[in-house]
Amino acid sequence: MPFRFIEHCLSEAFTSMRRHWLMSMAATVSAAISVAIFGLLVLIVLYIRSAVIHESEKVNHMRVYLHNSVTEQQARELQRRIQRWVLVKSVRFVHKDEGLKEMEAAMGDNISLRNLAGGNPLPHRLDVVAVNFEDAVECAKRLERLPGVESVICMADVVRQLSRIFGLVRLCGLTLVIITALATLTLIANAIRLTIYARREAIRIMQLVGATIWFIRAPLLLEGLVYGLIGGAFASLMVYGAHTSLLRLVETNKILLTLFHVAVPNWHFFASLTVVGLIFGLLGSLSAVNQLVRYLS
Amino acid sequence: MIQLHNVTVKFKGGIVALRDASFTVNKGEFVFIVGPTGSGKSTVLKLINRELLPTSGKVIVNGINVATLRPSQVPFLRRSIGFVFQDFLLLQDKTVWENVAFALKVIGAMRSEIRDAVCSALQLVGLIEKWDAYPRQLSGGEQQKVCIARAIVNNPLILLADEPTGNLDPDSSLEIASLLERVNQRGTTVVVATHDKYIVDFLKKRVIELRNGTVVRDEPEGVYRGALSLH
Structure with a gap:
């Protein structure tokens, strides 16, 4: 059959x-x-x-500039706090001196920022990497609301x-x-x-x-x-x-x-x-x- | 074999095709259902074949109430019923042999079984010589014989014929009537819906006359006269 x-x-x-x-x-x-x-x-x-x-591997990076009044200890405390977020892949603390060196390197050898009046004007910084680019916008918004955060620079528009x-x-x-x-x-x-x-x-x-x-x-x-x-x-x-x-x-x-x-x-x-x-x-x-x-x- | 108990069939729009019709057809009987066009003859055949369901009443075929059959069981009921059409309904691209064999092929019969059954059916209708002819090469009477061969190839218990001589000349009609009688003599119950006076009067079998869906006459060895008187 x-x-x-x-x-x-x-x-x-x-x-x-x-x-x-x-x-x-x-x-x-x-x-x-x-x-x-x-x-x-x-x-x-x-x-x-x-x-x-x-x-997105480039745009899910964010730079979080802290207030000048924020000490290194407070900044490291903030780093640990952010690290626990699900949206966040990694957080790196950048001391203001390191930040200055990076800036000098970026601006070229012929410019020195060390002799500025009043010393290093840069605040401490946290470099945050979101898990994926779609979450970067949300992550940036949350970072802006944290105490001690002066500004967050991320490529939000590009991401959006x-x-x-x-x-x-x-x-x-x-x-x-x-x-x-x-x-x-x-x-x-x-x-x-x-x-x-x-x-x-x-x-x-x-x-x-x-x-x-x-x-x-x-x-x-x-x-x-x-x-x-x-x-x-x-x-x-x-x-x-x-x-x-x-x-x-x-x-x-x-x-x-x-x-x-x-x-x-x-x-x-x-x-x-x-x-x-x-x-x-x-x-x-x-x-x-x-x-x-x-x-x- | 076939019982209709107070069967009424109503179509959409209130048209009544059959009205409280009751009769019994015994095993091995030959019955003519006569009446003018629209009297309900074809409706009776469709009820037996379960192409139609009664609006009320019961249709019992071979001990089975056809209304209670599940759709999946209907093909098995139909394997015990052969059907002959007025317009033959032969497949034009198939030979006589293939047309008859088709009925067995589509129910999954074995090849050897098909060969023997087709051979014997064609012998019965007298068309074995023309097994490889195509329908268009045959006369109307011969085409109807092929249709009958296809209907009986499965050795059905019942043979239903709807106006089998409607498209034939009187000589061919009598030939078909004789053939149907031969099928009946082999033990098959034959029910023929017709308004062909010649074959009814020729065979003198039981006649059930319908008028506007009602059974008005049931004679054991009847003739067509009753139906004629209606015109």
Whole structure:
């Protein structure tokens, strides 16, 4: 029985695909395009996310300048307190003398700040690193409220901007993916509906001679799965090709290369696109076949 | 074999297809259901085949109340019922053999079982010589014979025929009537819904006449005259 069942499903599904080759091709091509768009969007999101994370290593650093009245002991006490925060990765105490040296080093050898009237004007400082860049803004706000803190310098605006861009890309990507997915599902469902219409007599006969509902619907589901599978496989090839070409293109551009070397997807990513196609095919055919099942019951 | 107890079928919009109809068809019987168009003949067949459910009353087929059957059990009921259509409903891209075999293939029959059963069904209807012909190469009468072969290939307990001679000339109609009688003689209960006077009068079997969904006549060896008088 299982062998005959499989034989029946394969023969019915492929016969129907051969007869309605134009609709079958439309469904397959549309599945390929949607899955390719899906794959490209995921790639873009992946790269932007990786780039953002890469850059965030710089922007999640904060400099906390303390009041001049804060002693070294009080500053170290504050350091221990901040270190206990979940949002904080590390805190380093920078003595005001060390701060002065850093400033001199940054300004160049020909400028000396040691002979300033009144001695070292700099306060003690804490260098805080947030766990991730998304938390840096919140962390900076909390640091500003601490007693003894004069000011907090962090690249909050950059962080906010990056967060916003990243969120926007994710939202646009998701919207596009949903739209293309719906279009694909509709096309695959329509291809199956056409098959059902073309095979209405055979389905009626099957229904009347006592074929089980699975015997009737399995070939139709298989047909949808094949559209999705072939479409998904083509899409993964397209995305792989586009990705490889793009990498070759940016190989000569150092700025772009810093972005693109971050997260190169492996073959699992491209294989999973075929699975996405398969899922599209299954869902599209399920929606059409369920209508038929409701009608038959 | 088939029992209808006070069966009423109402469709949406208040149309009553069958009104308090009751009758019994015994095992091995041959019954004509006659009446004008819209009298409820096809509704009776659809009730027996569980394509329709009664609004009220009971339909018992082979000891089973069809209304209580779960959808998953319906195919198994239908395997004991053969169905013959007025418009033959043959698959045009399949040969005679494939059309008949299709009925067994889709219920998962073994290949050897299919071969033997198709051979014997085609022999019974006299079309074994034309096993590899396509429906379009056959006459109307021959196409109906293929339809009958497909309906009986599974050795059903009941054979339902809905206007089996509706598209045929009188000679072919009598041939089909004889064939249905032969099927009946093998022990199959045959129920034929028709308004073909010739075959009813030719076979002189039990006649149940419907009028506006009501059983108005049930004669053991009837003729068509009652139905004619309605026109």
